[in-house]
Structure formats: structure tokens, C-alpha cells
Amino acid sequence: MHIFISYAKVDTQPIALKIRDALRSVNGLTAWMDESLESGEDWAVQIQDEIDHCDLMLVLMSPDVNRATEPRSFVLREIHYAQDSQKPILPIMAQKTRIPVQLAGIQFVDLTQNQAAGIEGLVENVCRRVGIPSPTELKRQVEEAERQRVAEIHRQTVEAEQKRQAQIAAQRQAEEEERRRQAQIDAQRRADEQARQQQNTQTAPSIPVMQPRPNAPQDWNKQYSEGSSAAYEAKVRVAGPSKSKGALPLLAGGAVLAALIIIVIVGILLSGVLSEDDKSNANDGVGRYLLEFSSNQTVNFTEGETSKLCLFHNITLGDSAVGKLIDISWDNWAENYYNLVEPRFMRSYAGKFQKDKEIQYNEVEAISHPWTVTEAGEYVFCFLVYETDYEKVKDFSTWINVTLTSSN
Numbered sequence: 001m002h003i004f005i006s007y008a009k010v011d012t013q014p015i016a017l018k019i020r021d022a023l024r025s026v027n028g029l030t031a032w033m034d035e036s037l038e039s040g041e042d043w044a045v046q047i048q049d050e051i052d053h054c055d056l057m058l059v060l061m062s063p064d065v066n067r068a069t070e071p072r073s074f075v076l077r078e079i080h081y082a083q084d085s086q087k088p089i090l091p092i093m094a095q096k097t098r099i100p101v102q103l104a105g106i107q108f109v110d111l112t113q114n115q116a117a118g119i120e121g122l123v124e125n126v127c128r129r130v131g132i133p134s135p136t137e138l139k140r141q142v143e144e145a146e147r148q149r150v151a152e153i154h155r156q157t158v159e160a161e162q163k164r165q166a167q168i169a170a171q172r173q174a175e176e177e178e179r180r181r182q183a184q185i186d187a188q189r190r191a192d193e194q195a196r197q198q199q200n201t202q203t204a205p206s207i208p209v210m211q212p213r214p215n216a217p218q219d220w221n222k223q224y225s226e227g228s229s230a231a232y233e234a235k236v237r238v239a240g241p242s243k244s245k246g247a248l249p250l251l252a253g254g255a256v257l258a259a260l261i262i263i264v265i266v267g268i269l270l271s272g273v274l275s276e277d278d279k280s281n282a283n284d285g286v287g288r289y290l291l292e293f294s295s296n297q298t299v300n301f302t303e304g305e306t307s308k309l310c311l312f313h314n315i316t317l318g319d320s321a322v323g324k325l326i327d328i329s330w331d332n333w334a335e336n337y338y339n340l341v342e343p344r345f346m347r348s349y350a351g352k353f354q355k356d357k358e359i360q361y362n363e364v365e366a367i368s369h370p371w372t373v374t375e376a377g378e379y380v381f382c383f384l385v386y387e388t389d390y391e392k393v394k395d396f397s398t399w400i401n402v403t404l405t406s407s408n
Contacts, residue, residue, distance in 0.1 A: 001130040004054035004087075005033035006078045008064035012094045014302075014360070015115065016060055019092075022123050028132040047078065055130050057082045058122075059103065060094040076100060088129065092122065114351070115363075285315035286404055291383060292397030293390070300358040301384060309390055310382040312353045315402060319376050325407040327370040328381055330400040337396055340389050345369045348378040372407045 003023055007016040016033055023031040032050050034043075051057065057078070065073045079102045082089055091099070091108035099108070109125060111118035127134035133141070291297065291311050301310040317326070328345055350363040364380070381400065385393050 001029055001055045002053055003031040004050050004057045006075050007060035008062050010064040012060045012062045015094050022119050051082050057087050057089045059091050061097055062095040063097045066098050286402045288401050290399050293394050297355050299353050303361040307387045308384050309387055310384055313381045314352045315379040317373055317376050321373045321404055324404045325370050325372050327403050331398045333398050340393050342384040344382045346380050348380045351378055353380050
């Protein structure tokens, strides 16, 4: 499926490129936009040809589309030609502006609130319109296939376990039957032995009973018992006191060693907790933090035609912060960074900054500080540097202190 992107180069080319790349990443979609064509007959012919072959036209609405000066925006001509060709059109509010009359009444996609989430939703919308699986649907299909695979593995595992248990039960039953059979054989053998002995007794000759000789001990068990006890008591007297008491000092020494090990471990943990500054960008962002370009905690920051890098620190101010004074200070840094690094405190309309993302100048608002907080929301502190100067400051680092105090 082929998508045609109609936009005004003056104010929506960056977002048009993002939309084109997002659409091209979907299997089964192609997207085209005018990036380098110049006005002329060939230029108009190629645009006309792309519209003729597209399955859907995306129109990015922005102030330049509605400009009153001549020449009027070529986007309006593209809309008119697509409507004459009965091509489906999906309007997109890229920047706040009036809806062109040609698109009045058509439901549009709004990217002015959350651009990243809006582009993701736009891709889902386009996929539904042209009838191909969206990235979310493909992910769901993959997850469903994985769920079925896991369920099948579980089923096979259960069946294997049931089979194993059945084999164990059968083996135990066979062993029990063998044990009963052997018991019957032993019982029959004992019965046969008793019968044989009884028969021998009945046929054996009479033997006179032996009488004990004079002075012979009458209780052999008692004699051996007393003799054994006496021998044991004699051995005990020779061996001396029991050596089991020597285990007490050994146990005491082990307890002392274990206590020393615990004290050392607790001391190490406490020293790390009490001496280490907060090096993470966590919680509400108030506190002491280390910022360094080498950590790559940066976003691409675009001001007009200028590209910069922002080494950022997110600050979230809730309702409890309203009316308080926020102050940001930082440690001194080397003199060779003075004219290269610019500190700036800003309100963020794009949510929390995430590293390696791109921020436009219209997504933030610069605020001087110290500043009495008037509104809860997302804020950010930046160390700005031109991209061309990054190699000069890549070793830059400093600690910043973010504090909230009563404004009275």
C-alpha cells in the first residue's frame, strides 16, 4: 500500500519525515513525500503521478497551509486534485491552525498534544484504513503465538508427568505384588522347616540333661554385664576428664568472629548509604545530582535552524511545590567550558525528557530562576551546547543542587 504525504516545507518538514519513516517501517507500506523537488513542470507531474498511485493521502495541517499571501500553499492544490481523483484523505493537525475548508467535516488526527504517541496512533489508523496488520497487531499476534507455544509446552509437560507418575504407580504395584509373593514363599518355607523340626524331635533319641559343675557361675549374663561395667569404669579413670569441655572456647571464638564480620558488612553498607550523593535522575528530581556528557544523558534540542545537545535533568513539581521557591545551583567548572556550555531552566510540554530523543523549541518554555513555582508539571534543567562543539565538552561534568524552599 502506497501513502502520499502532503505538507508545507516551511513549518512541518521535520514531523513529515518522522511520519514517513514510521510508515516505511511497517511491512507492506510505502510512503512518499516531496523532499527535494523544485517548482516546474516535472515537479508537478511527479506529484500528480504519486497521488494517482497512492492508496491514501495524509495532509499535514499547519499555519503555512492557510497562508493568505500569494502564491497560496500548493498543499491546497494537492487536496483538490486528490478529491477530484476520489482518493481517501486523512487530515493531521501537525500544528495548531484553522482547518482548510476542503477538509471541513473530516475527522483528523491531532499530533499537537503528544507527538510521539500521536504518530504511533497515526500508524495504527493508517494500517486499519489500508487493511494490513499494524505493529501493535503484529506484536499481539506474536504474543498470542508465544502464549500458545508456552501452553503447548505446558500441556506436553503435564502429559509427560502424568505418564511418568503412571509408570511409577505401575512399578510400585509390581514391586508390591513381588513382595507379597516373596512373603508367601518365606512363610511356606518357615512352615516346612517347623514341620521338619517337629518330625526330627519325635524321632530323635533321648539325651541326658547336663548338670552345672560345682562353683560354676549360675548367671552368665550378670557376670559379663558386671565385668563390662567394671572395665568401662577403669578405662574412664585412666582416660581422665572428658575433653568435650574444650568445645566451649571454640564455639565462643566462632561467635565473636561472626559478630565481627556482621559489623564490618553493616559498616560498609552504612558508609555507602551515608557518603554517596544521589547520582540518579529519580523521584521528583529535587536533590543533588551528577550531570556529565560522557553519560550520554542527552537529547537533541532544535531551536529554529540550530541543532544543540541538551545534557538534561528532569524535575517533576507536584501541587505541594506550588508557591515554593525553586533554586538550582551547580559546582564551578573549568574555565575552558564557560563560553561553550549554557545552563537553562525550562518548563516541558513534551513530558519527561528521554535520552537520545529530539525536542523542538516549541515544546519547552524558558524560565529564569530562582523562581516561585506557579504551576505543577514537568520541568527540566539543561546544559546546552552546539552539536559542533560536542567534542570540546564531552568530558564536561558537574554536580547540580535542586532545592525547594518556602518563598516567604
